[in-house]
Amino acid sequence: MGLFEDLLSGNSFYYPECLSKFVGKDIVSQYKKMKIIQVGKSDLVCKIQKRRNAKKFTLSVRGDGSVALSVPYWSTYRKACLFVNEKKDWIFEKTAGRKVNSMLSLGTKADYLENREFARSFVKKRVECFNAHYQFRYNLIAIRNQRTRWGSCSENRNLNFNYRIIHLPGEYADYLIVHELCHLKELNHSACFWDLVGETIPDCRMLSKKLRKM
Numbered sequence: 001m002g003l004f005e006d007l008l009s010g011n012s013f014y015y016p017e018c019l020s021k022f023v024g025k026d027i028v029s030q031y032k033k034m035k036i037i038q039v040g041k042s043d044l045v046c047k048i049q050k051r052r053n054a055k056k057f058t059l060s061v062r063g064d065g066s067v068a069l070s071v072p073y074w075s076t077y078r079k080a081c082l083f084v085n086e087k088k089d090w091i092f093e094k095t096a097g098r099k100v101n102s103m104l105s106l107g108t109k110a111d112y113l114e115n116r117e118f119a120r121s122f123v124k125k126r127v128e129c130f131n132a133h134y135q136f137r138y139n140l141i142a143i144r145n146q147r148t149r150w151g152s153c154s155e156n157r158n159l160n161f162n163y164r165i166i167h168l169p170g171e172y173a174d175y176l177i178v179h180e181l182c183h184l185k186e187l188n189h190s191a192c193f194w195d196l197v198g199e200t201i202p203d204c205r206m207l208s209k210k211l212r213k214m
């Protein structure tokens with residue numbers, strides 16, 4: 001089942017459901033303003049955003065190939081998803097020949113500023129949760145707005161994460177957290193490194209492969 005079907009069948013694994021496991025409900029409800037869905041069965045994703053001043057559905061394909069739909073507050077994500085599905089041929093036509101937008105190409109500076117603190121508290125909670133198992137020593141956790149990477153671990157034991165991690169399904173976010181955490185011990189991608197990640201994320205190699213295509 002694709003994301004779209006998941007969303008329609010009510011088992012959307014996009015936030016907030018998976019988030020509600022570990023963050024307060026108040027943060028989750030703030031986050032309900034946005035969803036990212038797959039367009040048809042393609043690699044394309046569309047960002048759906050509820051806007052107070054929107055009077056109708058407005059679908060746009062930007063210069064960088066990213067697809068966004070703004071919807072009025074009173075509408076539902078289900079309706080928005082149906083709308084995107086109806087318009088998928090138009091979206092494919094508009095994006096044809098452009099570089100397929102990856103998750104990393106999505107988001108404006110404003111989106112970053114709006115979600116940075118939320119991302120920080122989310123990442124901090126997940127790092128603490130997994131580090132209960134690993135018990136590694138780390139210094140700072142930084143949230144960044146980068147177009148090229150999801151995270152990194154520096155020599156001085158700082159962990160950096162892309163704020164877009166909050167837009168990922170929970171299992172991918174967790175995989176990224178553990179990936180960077182394990183670089184505190186293994187500064188490479190050796191078999192030892194993957195074994196270490198696998199202690200808490202058994203399907204880490206599969207998630208790593210899939211994430212590269214997102």
Ligand SMILES: [Zn+2]
Pocket residue numbers: 179183188189
């Ligand atoms: Zn790595």
